[in-house]
Amino acid sequence: MTSLSVAESTHSAHVDSFARDHLPPRDEWPELVFDLPDLRYPARLNCVGELLDKHVARGRGGRTALFGEHATWTYAELQRQVDRIAHVLRTDMKLVTGNRVLLRGANCPMMAACILAVLKAGLVAVPTMPLLRARELGVILDKAQVNAVLCARTLAGELEQVEGHPPVVYFDDPDHADGLEVLMARHEEAFGAVDTAADDVCLISFTSGTTGIPKGTMHFHRDVLAICDCFPPHTLGSREDDIFIGTPPLAFTFGLGGLLLFPLRVGAAGVLLEKLTPETLLAAIQRYRATVCFTAPTFYRQMTPLVPRYDLGSLQKCVSAGEALPLATRDAWKAATGIAMIDGIGATEILHIFISASGDAIRPGATGKPVPGYRACILDADGQPVGPGVIGRLAVKGPTGCRYLADERQRQYVLNGWNLTGDAYEMDGDGYFYYRSRTDDMIISAGYNIAGAEVEDVLLRHPAVAECGVVGRTDEERGQIVEAHVVLKPGIEASDELVRALQDFAKAHIAPYKYPRAVRFTDKLPRTETGKLQRFKLRES
Numbered sequence: 001m002t003s004l005s006v007a008e009s010t011h012s013a014h015v016d017s018f019a020r021d022h023l024p025p026r027d028e029w030p031e032l033v034f035d036l037p038d039l040r041y042p043a044r045l046n047c048v049g050e051l052l053d054k055h056v057a058r059g060r061g062g063r064t065a066l067f068g069e070h071a072t073w074t075y076a077e078l079q080r081q082v083d084r085i086a087h088v089l090r091t092d093m094k095l096v097t098g099n100r101v102l103l104r105g106a107n108c109p110m111m112a113a114c115i116l117a118v119l120k121a122g123l124v125a126v127p128t129m130p131l132l133r134a135r136e137l138g139v140i141l142d143k144a145q146v147n148a149v150l151c152a153r154t155l156a157g158e159l160e161q162v163e164g165h166p167p168v169v170y171f172d173d174p175d176h177a178d179g180l181e182v183l184m185a186r187h188e189e190a191f192g193a194v195d196t197a198a199d200d201v202c203l204i205s206f207t208s209g210t211t212g213i214p215k216g217t218m219h220f221h222r223d224v225l226a227i228c229d230c231f232p233p234h235t236l237g238s239r240e241d242d243i244f245i246g247t248p249p250l251a252f253t254f255g256l257g258g259l260l261l262f263p264l265r266v267g268a269a270g271v272l273l274e275k276l277t278p279e280t281l282l283a284a285i286q287r288y289r290a291t292v293c294f295t296a297p298t299f300y301r302q303m304t305p306l307v308p309r310y311d312l313g314s315l316q317k318c319v320s321a322g323e324a325l326p327l328a329t330r331d332a333w334k335a336a337t338g339i340a341m342i343d344g345i346g347a348t349e350i351l352h353i354f355i356s357a358s359g360d361a362i363r364p365g366a367t368g369k370p371v372p373g374y375r376a377c378i379l380d381a382d383g384q385p386v387g388p389g390v391i392g393r394l395a396v397k398g399p400t401g402c403r404y405l406a407d408e409r410q411r412q413y414v415l416n417g418w419n420l421t422g423d424a425y426e427m428d429g430d431g432y433f434y435y436r437s438r439t440d441d442m443i444i445s446a447g448y449n450i451a452g453a454e455v456e457d458v459l460l461r462h463p464a465v466a467e468c469g470v471v472g473r474t475d476e477e478r479g480q481i482v483e484a485h486v487v488l489k490p491g492i493e494a495s496d497e498l499v500r501a502l503q504d505f506a507k508a509h510i511a512p513y514k515y516p517r518a519v520r521f522t523d524k525l526p527r528t529e530t531g532k533l534q535r536f537k538l539r540e541s
């Protein structure tokens with residue numbers, strides 16, 4: 001039997017076939033399943049047509065789409081900005097379909113408009129984290145063979161240090177004759193969404209991986225809509241009168257989905273804020289009357305004691321993702337706000353959340369069940385499915401999945417059609433999924449398997465503890481010992497007595513062999529820009 005090559009399978013709109021040519025071979029892709037009727041998209045599809053133009057065409061152009069610190073745009077205004085940027089990309093910058101455009105900016109309406117314009121113009125967006133340094137940008141520019149850059153003027157520094165970087169147009173730069181705002185002003189006419197194939201690549205998202213060389217994950221126009229049609233309607237229950245707010249950067253798919261794509265899909269509004277602290281996020285929820293919040297567990301922990309100072313009456317739903325949500329954090333947030341958090345595990349490779357639960361379906365300690373549209377199971381070391389009560393490797397499939405840009409690690413992430421996220425999980429008899437640890441972070445001490453997250457959850461319940469990270473430290477006698485790195489609450493002094501108190505507290509609440517034999521106090525835990533604890537740094541410290 002002959003099979004069509006990837007390039008022949010659909011009629012790509014891409015003149016520059018780089019992205020398509022660098023997809024992994026078809027037999028290394030995960031199996032894609034389209035279990036819901038809503039996931040059957042037409043063969044020709046430009047996601048921006050659905051997310052933006054459709055609302056304007058249906059007479060909803062006057063509704064607010066984006067709130068920002070310096071601009072608030074209705075759907076019609078956002079469309080006008082997007083169309084002008086698309087003209088600049090295609091006419092002034094002479095880009096052809098399939099070209100890659102690197103994007104660099106803090107969360108703000110203009111950054112959002114740039115991303116949408118790249119997609120609408122049939123180009124491929126490569127969004128990057130604002131904090132990346134020249135060396136890291138260089139790797140991405142090279143790996144994705146980037147053709148042009150749209151960059152916020154304030155973030156010019158690191159980019160300009162990259163030798164031989166592609167042409168850049170700066171935004172938030174209204175006084176500069178070559179700035180994006182001046183170029184945009186010359187284009188008044190509408191820009192029709194390029195007639196892309198549903199499986200044309202539109203986004204290369206680099207993993208926020210805590211170690212190793214970043215991996216570019218490639219996603220299609222239909223993937224962008226698929227994530228909007230799984231978690232938001234089925235778990236979150238998003239509606240057109242929702243106002244979405246939160247912290248993750250638009251360059252992190254958690255933020256791209258939660259703050260831009262999900263609101264646009266239902267005609268709701270997103271609030272995009274540049275520099276957020278626990279105080280400013282709470283103040284912004286109050287000010288914008290936000291209804292849905294997306295952030296990481298550590299941010300919820302930091303906001304919890306401050307909640308009584310703000311009017312959060314508008315807030316209805318709180319989504320936590322990026323790392324495991326300790327039960328202690330869930331309970332404290334519920335006590336402070338009355339809101340039961342929606343925990344959800346997502347991954348850059350899969351684009352967004354695939355296991356979660358909300359409302360009455362929440363089971364304490366579990367992440368939840370597969371989001372409608374996704375399937376999940378637990379595999380053992382040989383790739384065989386295991387039943388309830390056995391810890392193994394989390395395996396997922398759905399309408400989206402891992403396709404690395406030219407990367408050998410594709411074969412590690414995909415096994416027999418399943419995406420292996422690198423997480424150790426356990427299922428119960430009712431099909432709920434419980435996070436245990438990253439596969440390579442399981443602590444093995446004197447023959448016992450110990451999940452750091454469980455020890456962290458206990459320590460977080462102690463009144464002296466603000467933050468903690470638990471890792472395995474090499475030990476001659478036991479192989480590894482459990483070591484806790486603890487940040488104390490303000491005003492609490494570290495002492496040997498406190499070490500013993502924390503150890504006794506752990507022994508009293510979980511099996512005593514899991515208690516932290518070593519406790520180290522620190523001012524701050526090392527975290528990525530996406531809120532993930534960098535355990536390897538704790539182990540090295």
Ligand code: 3UK
Nearest residue numbers: 253254321322323324344345346347348352353421
């Ligand atoms: C971990 C979680 C336990 C887990 C992400 C929502 O985090 C996202 O993507 P990344 O590629 O990291 C993926 C890994 O992060 N993780 C994320 N959420 C949870 N672990 N409980 C959770 N709720 O190790 C996973 O494999 O940075 C999250 C939406 C989009 C995303 N990209």
